[in-house]
Amino acid sequence: MNLEFTVEELAFQREVREWFTENVPASLKARSDNGQMPDKDEQHGWEQTLGKKGWLAVGWPAQHGGPGWTATQRYIFDLERARAGAPPASPFGVSMVGPVLYTFGSADQKKRHLTGIVSGDVHWCQGYSEPNSGSDLASLKTAAVRDGDHYVVNGQKIWTTQAHWADWCFCLVRTDPVVKQQQGISFLLIDMSTPGIEIRPIHSIDGHHHLNEVYFTDVRVPVENLVGSEGMGWTIAKFLLTHERTTIAGVADSKREIERLKQMLKDTKQGSGCRWDDAFARRRVAELEIDLAALEYTNFRTVAATEEGKGLGAESSGLKIKGTELQQAITQAMVELGGHLSLTWDNDEPVGNFAFNRTRERYNFLRAATIYGGTNEIQKNVIAKMLLGL
Ligand SMILES: Cc1cc2nc3c(=O)[nH]c(=O)nc-3n(C[C@H](O)[C@H](O)[C@H](O)COP(=O)(O)OP(=O)(O)OC[C@H]3O[C@@H](n4cnc5c(N)ncnc54)[C@H](O)[C@@H]3O)c2cc1C
Structure with missing residues (x-):
C-alpha cells in the first residue's frame, strides 16, 4: 500500500486547506478550540456554506449532486475540515438517508429530497431506537397500518438526536406484525410537522439537549413516503448502519x-x-x-x-x-x-x-x-x- 499522496492529491489538499482557512467562521473555530459543540444556527449555517460550495454531500456520486471525489480525496477533506476547527456535517441527511434514497428511493423521492440534503437546507433525524428495542432493533413495535393512500403511525422512538432541529425523520416501522420480525419492518419518511408528532427533550450529562423521545399518535403518512417496498426496511437499515459506522x-x-x-x-x-x-x-x-x-x-x-x-x-x-x-x-x-x-x-x-x-x-x-x-x-x-x- 502506497501511503504517499500523489501530486494531484497534494494540490487538492492545498485547495481545501485554503478554502477552510477563508470560510470557517471565527465563532465556530473558537468553539472547537474550547472543545464545545456548535448550536443549531451555527451547525445549520455551516452546512449551508458547505452546500453552496458543493462540499456538503462529499461521499455522493456526481450524478446525485456530490463532488464525485475518490475515497482518498474524502479522507483529505475530512483531515483538513477537522484541522480547521470545523464540525463534521450532521450525518442523518448526507451520510444516512441520502445514500438510502439514491440507492433505493423512487424517482419522485430522489427529486423531492436529494436537493435539500445537498444544499444543507433540509435537516433529518433517525427514528430507529425504541424504549425496548436498541441493540435488538428488529423487535421494534412502532406500527404503520395502511389506510387508503396513507399509513397511520402509532408508537414511540427514543434517543432521537436532533429531532427538535429536524424537518424530516427516516423511521423504521412495523408494517406486518405476523411474519418473521425482520421481514415485517419498513422504511418510512415522515414530515416532522405532521399532526400527532410530539417531541420531548432528554437532557444528557454534558449539559445539553441533543436527544429526544418522539411520540407518534395517529400520524398520517402518505404511502409515497415508503422507501422501497413494504418489508424491505431491514435490508435498508443494514445498508445504512454500515455507512454510519465508517464515519464514526x-x-x-x-x-x-x-x-x-x-x-x-x-x-x-x-x-x-x-x-x-x-x-x-x-x-x-x-x-x-x-x-x-x-x-x-x-x-x-x-x-x-x-x-x-x-x-x-x-x-x-x-x-x-x-x-x-x-x-x-x-x-x-x-x-x-x-x-x-x-x-x-x-x-x-x-x-x-x-x-x-x-x-x-x-x-x-x-x-x-x-x-x-x-x-x-x-x-x-x-x-x-x-x-x-x-
Ligand atoms: C448519544 C446517543 C445518541 C443516539 N442517537 C440516536 C438516534 O439519533 N436515533 C436512534 O434511532 N437511536 C439513537 N441512539 C440509540 C442507540 O442506537 C442505542 O442506545 C443503542 O443501539 C443501544 O441500545 P439500548 O440503549 O437500548 O441498549 P441495550 O440494547 O438495552 O443494551 C444495553 C447493554 O447491553 C449490551 N448488549 C445488548 N445486547 C447484547 C448482545 N447481544 N451481546 C452483548 N451485549 C449486548 C449493550 O452493548 C449495552 O451495553 C443514540 C444513543 C445515544 C447514547
Whole structure:
C-alpha cells in the first residue's frame, strides 16, 4: 500500500486547506478550540456554506449532486475540515438517508429530497431506537397500518438526536406484525410537522439537549413516503448502519484533539496544572498518538479497499470500536491532566488554562460514543460472526 499522496492529491489538499482557512467562521473555530459543540444556527449555517460550495454531500456520486471525489480525496477533506476547527456535517441527511434514497428511493423521492440534503437546507433525524428495542432493533413495535393512500403511525422512538432541529425523520416501522420480525419492518419518511408528532427533550450529562423521545399518535403518512417496498426496511437499515459506522471512527477529529491537548499542556502556566515539561504528560500523549497511528493505518486500509471498489464488512465495526475508545481515551487524558482545572462548570469563573475548564463537556458527551451507532459489544458480535464464523 502506497501511503504517499500523489501530486494531484497534494494540490487538492492545498485547495481545501485554503478554502477552510477563508470560510470557517471565527465563532465556530473558537468553539472547537474550547472543545464545545456548535448550536443549531451555527451547525445549520455551516452546512449551508458547505452546500453552496458543493462540499456538503462529499461521499455522493456526481450524478446525485456530490463532488464525485475518490475515497482518498474524502479522507483529505475530512483531515483538513477537522484541522480547521470545523464540525463534521450532521450525518442523518448526507451520510444516512441520502445514500438510502439514491440507492433505493423512487424517482419522485430522489427529486423531492436529494436537493435539500445537498444544499444543507433540509435537516433529518433517525427514528430507529425504541424504549425496548436498541441493540435488538428488529423487535421494534412502532406500527404503520395502511389506510387508503396513507399509513397511520402509532408508537414511540427514543434517543432521537436532533429531532427538535429536524424537518424530516427516516423511521423504521412495523408494517406486518405476523411474519418473521425482520421481514415485517419498513422504511418510512415522515414530515416532522405532521399532526400527532410530539417531541420531548432528554437532557444528557454534558449539559445539553441533543436527544429526544418522539411520540407518534395517529400520524398520517402518505404511502409515497415508503422507501422501497413494504418489508424491505431491514435490508435498508443494514445498508445504512454500515455507512454510519465508517464515519464514526473520527480519525480526523481525534488527530485534532490530540494536537489541542498538546497545546493546552504548552499553554499551562507554571504551578497551575500539568505542563508539556512534565515527562508523564508527554508519555500520556505519546500513548494516544500510538493508538491514533494504528487507527489511521486501519483507516488507510479501508480507504484503499474503497478505492478498489470493495465493500466494507467487519472493518467498519473495528473502526467504530477503536475509534470511539480512542475518543474516550483522549478526553480522559484531558480531564486527568487538567486536574482541578477540568472541574469547573459553565457558570464558574475560569480557572487557569481556560481550555482545560471546558474538557468536562466533551468528556461527558463522549461517554455515549461506545453506545451510539450500535454498541461496541454488538460490534464485537458482528466481527465474531463475519471473521470467525461464530
Ligand atoms: C448519544 C446517543 C445518541 C443516539 N442517537 C440516536 C438516534 O439519533 N436515533 C436512534 O434511532 N437511536 C439513537 N441512539 C440509540 C442507540 O442506537 C442505542 O442506545 C443503542 O443501539 C443501544 O441500545 P439500548 O440503549 O437500548 O441498549 P441495550 O440494547 O438495552 O443494551 C444495553 C447493554 O447491553 C449490551 N448488549 C445488548 N445486547 C447484547 C448482545 N447481544 N451481546 C452483548 N451485549 C449486548 C449493550 O452493548 C449495552 O451495553 C443514540 C444513543 C445515544 C447514547
